[in-house]
Amino acid sequence: MPTAEEQISDQRLLxxxxxxxxxxxxxxxVASAEGLTGLSLxxxxxxxxxxxxxxxxxxxxxxxxxxxxxxxxxxxxxxxVIVPALSRDKGMPRLRALIDNWFAYIAEPVLPGGCFRxxxxxxxxxxxxxxxxxxxxxxxxxxxxxxxxxxRAQDQGHLTGHDAHALAFQLDAIVAAANTAxxxxxxxxxxxxxxxVDALIGANA
Amino acid sequence: MPTAEEQISDQRLLxxxxxxxxxxxxxxxVASAEGLTGLSLxxxxxxxxxxxxxxxxxxxxxxxxxxxxxxxxxxxxxxxVIVPALSRDKGMPRLRALIDNWFAYIAEPVLPGGCFRxxxxxxxxxxxxxxxxxxxxxxxxxxxxxxxxxxRAQDQGHLTGHDAHALAFQLDAIVAAANTAxxxxxxxxxxxxxxxVDALIGANA
Numbered sequence: 001m002p003t004a005e006e007q008i009s010d011q012r013l014l015x016x017x018x019x020x021x022x023x024x025x026x027x028x029x030v031a032s033a034e035g036l037t038g039l040s041l042x043x044x045x046x047x048x049x050x051x052x053x054x055x056x057x058x059x060x061x062x063x064x065x066x067x068x069x070x071x072x073x074x075x076x077x078x079x080x081v082i083v084p085a086l087s088r089d090k091g092m093p094r095l096r097a098l099i100d101n102w103f104a105y106i107a108e109p110v111l112p113g114g115c116f117r118x119x120x121x122x123x124x125x126x127x128x129x130x131x132x133x134x135x136x137x138x139x140x141x142x143x144x145x146x147x148x149x150x151x152r153a154q155d156q157g158h159l160t161g162h163d164a165h166a167l168a169f170q171l172d173a174i175v176a177a178a179n180t181a182x183x184x185x186x187x188x189x190x191x192x193x194x195x196x197v198d199a200l201i202g203a204n205a
Numbered sequence: 206m207p208t209a210e211e212q213i214s215d216q217r218l219l220x221x222x223x224x225x226x227x228x229x230x231x232x233x234x235v236a237s238a239e240g241l242t243g244l245s246l247x248x249x250x251x252x253x254x255x256x257x258x259x260x261x262x263x264x265x266x267x268x269x270x271x272x273x274x275x276x277x278x279x280x281x282x283x284x285x286v287i288v289p290a291l292s293r294d295k296g297m298p299r300l301r302a303l304i305d306n307w308f309a310y311i312a313e314p315v316l317p318g319g320c321f322r323x324x325x326x327x328x329x330x331x332x333x334x335x336x337x338x339x340x341x342x343x344x345x346x347x348x349x350x351x352x353x354x355x356x357r358a359q360d361q362g363h364l365t366g367h368d369a370h371a372l373a374f375q376l377d378a379i380v381a382a383a384n385t386a387x388x389x390x391x392x393x394x395x396x397x398x399x400x401x402v403d404a405l406i407g408a409n410a
Contacts, residue, residue, distance in 0.1 A: 033331040037242045113331035122327040125388035126238040126318035136389055169397050173382030177374065183330035184341055192374050 020058045020068070023048060027069035028076065033113030035123050036066045036131060063130060070134045073116035080105050082145070091152035092159075098149065099171060099197055106179045107190055115179040117142070143168050159201060171197060225263045225273070228253060232274035233281065238318030240328050241271045241336060268335060275339045278321035285310050287350070296357035297364075297407075303354065304376060304402055311384045312395055320384040322347070348373050364406060376402065 002010065023044055030047070031039055040062060045052040059065040085097035106115055113119055121139060124132045146168035153159050159167065174193050181189030207215065228249055235252070236244055245267060250257040264270040290302035311320055318324055326344060329337045351373035358364050364372065379398050386394030 035240055035242050035328055037240050119327050119331075121389065122324050122385050123240055125385050126324075132389070139389065163400075166397050166401055169382065169386075169394070170379065170401050173378040173398075174375065176382060177378030180327050180330050181374075184326065184337070184344065189374070192371050193378075195368075196371055196375050 016058065019050075019054075021072070023050075023055060023058060024065075024068035024072040025076075027065055028073040028116060029111055029113075031066070031069045031113075032073065032109075032111035032116045032119055036069065036120055037123065039065055039069060041065060066131050067134055070116075070120065070131070070138065073111060073120075074138050076110055077105070077115075077117065080110055091149060091156045095146070095149035095153050095201065098146065099175065099201070102175050103178070103190060103194060103197075106175065106182055114183045115176070118176040118179045143172065146171060167200070170200065174200075221263065224255075224259075226277070228255075228260060228263060229270075229273035229277040230281075232270055233278040233321060234316055234318075236271070236274045236318075237278065237314075237316035237321045237324055241274065241325055242328065244270055244274060246270060271336050272339055275321075275325065275336070275343065278316060278325075279343050281315055282310070282320075282322065285315055296354060296361045300351070300354040300358055300406065303351065304380065304406070307380050308383070308395060308399060308402075311380065311387055319388045320381070323381045323384045348377065351376060372405070375405065379405075 026048060027039055027044055030044070041055045041059065042052050044065070045055045048055075055065075059068060081098065081101040084101055085094050088094045088097040102115075109115070117135075117138065121135055124135055143165070147164045150159060150162070150164040150167050154162070154164065174196050178189050178193035181193075231253060232244055232249055235249070246260045246264065247257050249270070250260045253260075260270075264273060286303065286306040289306055290299050293299045293302040307320075314320070322340075322343065325340055329340055348370075352369045355364060355367070355369040355372050359367070359369065379401050383394050383398035386398075
C-alpha cells in the first residue's frame with residue numbers, strides 16, 4: 001500500500017500531467033488556426049483562466065510549448081486518421097482508409113484550423129531548430145506509413161508502375177492542398193481533390 | 206516647368222514611395238521565412254536601421270504592413286514566374302513555362318523562405334479578414350491563369366480528358382508540396398515533383 005504521502009504526491013503528478021495535456025491540446029487548437037508563432041504562455045493562460053506562472057512552470061519556454069502542441073496535434077491525427085485505418089486489411093484497403101480518414105478529418109476539422117501538419121510544416125519549414133526537427137520527424141513517419149501501405153498494395157498487384165515514394169508525395173500533396181483550399185473557403189476543393197485521388201489509386205469500393 | 210517647391214514635393218513623394226517599396230520588400234523576405242504573423246513595425250525598423258516611427262508613418266498598422274508584404278511578394282512572383290512565360294506561345298508552351306519557372310523559383314528561392322504564396326496561404330487560411338482576402342485574390346488570379354492556359358492547350362489538342370480546374374489544382378498542389386519539402390531539406394523533392402508533373406502534362410521538349 002502506498003503511504004498517504006505517496007498518494008498525495010501521485011495525485012499531484014497526475015493533476016500536473018492532466019493540466020499539461022489540456023494546455024497542450026488547447027495550444028494545438030490555437031496553433032492550427034493562428035500558427036505556432038502566435039502561441040504564447042500568456043495567451044494560453046488567459047484563454048484557460050489559469051495563471052501565466054502556472055503555464056510557465058509546466059512548459060518553461062515558448063519553444064517547449066510549441067513542441068507540446070505538435071505532440072498533442074500528432075496524437076489527435078493518429079487517433080482520428082491512423083488508428084481507424086489499422087483495423088482494415090493491410091495494403092490497398094488500409095491505404096484507401098488512411099486517405100479517406102484524412103479527407104474526413106479535413107472536411108470536419110477536429111482542430112479549428114484544419115490539418116495541423118499542413119499548417120505547421122509550411123510555417124516552420126524555413127526555420128531550423130527543434131520545432132522544425134519535430135515536424136520533420138512527424139512528416140517522415142507519415143510518409144513511411146503511406147509508402148509501406150503502397151508497397152503492400154503493389155505486392156497485392158495494385159498500383160503497379162508507380163514509384164511508392166512519388167505516389168505518397170502526390171497523395172500527400174493533393175490532400176494538403178485540399179486542406180488549404182477548404183480552409184480558404186473553396187467549397188468544391190474536397191470534391192476536386194477526392195476525384196484526383198480516385199483517378200490515382202482507384203475509387204473506394 | 207514645375208516650381209522649385211513642386212520639385213521638392215515630388216522628390217519627397219518619390220523618396221517616400223521608394224522607402225515604402227524597400228520596406229515592403231524586406232517585409233516579404235521576412236514573412237516568406239517567418240510568416241506574416243511574425244512581422245512587426247519595430248522588427249523591420251531595426252533590420253533596416255530606420256526609426257520605428259518612420260515605418261509607422263509609412264504603413265500605419267501591422268495589417269497594412271502585411272498587405273504591403275503580400276503585394277511586394279506578388280510582384281516578385283509575377284516578375285520571375287509569369288512575365289518570362291508570357292513571351293512563350295499561348296497554350297501548352299506557356300503552361301509548361303509557368304510550371305518550369307515556378308520550379309526554378311523554388312529551387313533557387315528569390316525570397317529566403319521559398320514561395321511566399323505557399324507559406325502565407327496555409328498561414329492565414331483560417332483567419333478571415335483583409336489579409337486572407339488579399340491572399341485569396343492572388344490565389345484566384347493564379348488559378349485563373351493556369352486554367353486559361355490549360356484550356357488553350359486543350360484547344361490545341363493537348364491534355365484532353367482532363368478537367369481544367371482539377372488539373373490546375375493538381376499542378377499547384379504538387380509544386381506547393383515541392384516547395385515545403387525543399388524548404389524542409391528534402392533534397393530529392395524537386396526531382397520527384399518534376400517527374401510527377403512530367404507524367405501529368407508531358408516532359409518539356
